[in-house]
Amino acid sequence: MHVLITLIPLLPLAGFIVTLVFGRGLLARRPEIVSLAAVTASWVLSMIVVVHVFGAHDKTIDFNLFTWISAGSFHVQWGYLVDSLTAVMLIVVSTIGMLVHYYSIGYMRGDGGYYRFFAYLNLFMFMMFMLILANNYLLVFLGWEGVGLCSYLLISFWFHKKSASQAGKKAFLVNRVGDWGFMLGMFLMFVTFGSLQFGKVFAKVPFVSPGIVTWISLLLFVGAVGKSAQFPLHVWLPDAMEGPTPVSALIHAATMVNAGVYMIARSYPLVSHSHTAMLVVMIVGTFTAIYAACIALTQNDIKKVIAYSTISSLGFMFMALGAGAWVAAIFYLFAHGFFKGLLFLGSGSVIHSMSDEQDMRLMGGLRKKLPLTFWAMLIGALANVGLFPFAGFWAKDEILGGDFAAHYYLVWVVGLVTAFITAVFMFRLMFLTFWGENRASADVQHHIHESARTMTVPLVILAIPAALLGLVVGLPPDGGFMHHFLSPVFYNVEQEHFAWAGRGGALLLVSLVIVVAGIYTAYVAYLRRPELPARAAARVPWAYQASQRKFYMDEFYDVAVIRPVMGFALWLADVVDTKVIDGAVNGLARGWDGFGRRLRPLQTGRAQSYAFATFAGLFVLIILIRYIWGA
C-alpha cells in the first residue's frame, strides 16, 4: 500500500516532465497522451487506496519515506498520511482531475500551447496530491505553494492577453498574503510543539496554553482565507476566470480552493481547541457566503456568476467548520467539488458553442441546441441550490442544521438567506442561458453546436454524483455513511440524533421552501416578466451598482493598497534611487577621482626620480633589516 500511495503523486510529476520535454518533439502528434495516462493511473491507484481505507479496520496509514530537511533540532520528513479525510479528498481530486484532463482534449484542441497546458495540469495534480497526502505542515505547504504556482501559470495561460496575465499576477500576490499567515503559523507551531508533523503536534495540543493554540489556528486560517478566497482575500478568484474553463473547473472550483477548508479540517484537533478561532472561522465564512452571493446576483459573465457562487459555497464550508459541523463541511466539499466542477465544465461547453461568448445577456434558448450540456448543467444547478434529492441538499442542510443545533441562530438565518439568493442567481443563469430566445448575432447563432464527445462525456459522468451523492452517502442526515467514515478523524464531535418528524425534519422543510421560493423568484423575474429586474434595479440604483461593482472591493484595494505601494515605489525610484543611491555611488567615485588627482604629481615621468625612489627604498630596507628587525 505504501508503494501505491507513493506512486499517486509521482506519476503526474513524471507526466509533467515527459510532456514538457517531449511535448513538441516525440509527442508532437498526441502531446496529451502521457499526461492522460499518468492521471488515469493515479486515479486507479487512488481508488485502490480509497477502497483499502474503506475496508480497513485501522483507517490511518502514516509513513515517512526519507528525511527531507534536517538542521539542528529541525527535522522534516517526506511522509504521507492517508486516513478517511484524505480518502474523501483523493476521490474528489483524482476523479475531477482525470475528467478535466479528458475534457481539455476537446476544449483546448487547436490551441498553440496545447502540450504546455497538459504539462501544467499534470504538475498541478502532483502538487495537489502532495497537499492532501502530506503528513506534516511543511509538506502541505509545498503542495500549497505548488498549486498556487500552477494556478498562476494556468490563469495566465493565454499570457498574450493583458487581462489574463494580470489576473494571474493578482492571484499570485493575493495568495502571498495568505501564505504569509500560513508560514507564521508554522513558525509559531514549530516553536511551540517542536515539530510540524500532524500526529506529534496534535498529541501535544492539550498541554500548551490556549492563547497560543488560538494564535496558531488564526494564522493558519489566514492562509486558508487566501487559498480558499474568503473575504477580504477573495478578490483574486473572480479574475482567475481569465484562465481556460477546464482550469476554472479543476483548480478554482473543485480542488485547489478547497485546500483551505481541507487544511482547517485537517487541523481539527488544533482548531477545535480554540473557541475564539472557531468563532472567527465561522464569522468570516458566514459573511463571505452572503456577500459573494449578493455579488453573483448581478454579474453578467456566466463564469463570474459561478465564480462568486464558488466563493459563497466555500464560505458555507467555513461556516460549517466554525460552527462545529465538521463532517457536514467535508460532505459539502465533497458534493461541491462535483457539482461546481460540473457547472464550470458545462459553462465551458456553452462558451465553446457560443464562439467564446461569455456574456449571458447574449445567450438564451440553448436548451434545444445543447441538450446534453443543458441537462448536465440543470442537475449541477439543482445540486448547487440544494433541491431535494440532489447532492447539495443533504450537505447544505447538514450545515444549516449544525448552525441551528449549535444555537447560532443568526448564522442559520444568514445561511437561509444565502440559500435563497443562491437559488435566484443560479436559476437566473439557467434561465438566461437556456430558456427564451437566443440573443446572439446571427453569425454566432449559426455556429451553435453541441460540444465534442470528450467534453460531454465528463459532464454526464459528473452529473451522476452531483445528483445521487447525497442519497448514497448522506442518508440519514447527521448519521449517514460520511459520518461513520469520517468519525475517526473528527473524534469527540457531538452529534445530535436526526429526527425526521422532529426539529431536523422541520429545518429540512424550511430550507426546501426557501430554495423553491428562490427558483420561483428567478422564474418570475427572468422568464415571465423580464422587465422586472431592470425596474427593481432602477428603484434602488445604489444597491444595484454596489452589487454590480462587487461592493467596490477592487476600488478599495486600489486606494488602500495599490496606490500607496505604487506611490512608495515611485518615491523610491525618483527620490531614493536617483538622489540617495546614485548620489552615494557617484560621490564615492568623485572622492576617489579627487584622491587620484592629488596623487598625480608623484608620477613625474622622469626616470631619474623613479630611480631615486628605488634607491631610497632600498636604503630604507637595508637600514630596517640591519638595525631595526635585527639580523
Added chain:
Amino acid sequence: MSAVDWYLTLATGLFCIGAYGVLARRNVILIIMSLELMLNAVNIALAAFANFMPGAAGRGTFFVLFIITLAAAEVTVGLAIVVANYRNHRSVQANEFSEMKG
C-alpha cells in the same frame, strides 16, 4: 683593515659616485657613463672576493667577465635608444623626456 677592505672601500666609493651620477646628471650619455661606473665598482668587488677567498677563484672572475660582456651589450642598446630619442626630441636631457608623466 685587512687587504680586502681596501678593495671594497674603493668599490663602494666608485659605486656611490656612479649612483650619484645616475640620479643627479641630466645628460643621458653621462647617466650611461655613471651606470658603467657602478657596474665596474661591482666588478672590482667581485674580483677582490675572487682573489681573497680561496674557494671562489674561478667563479668570481667568471662573473666579472659576464658583467663586462653584459655592460658592452647594454651600452650598445642604451646608446641606440639615446640616438633614437635624440631624433624625436632633439635633446639628450633626461628631464625633457616626460611621456610617463601621470
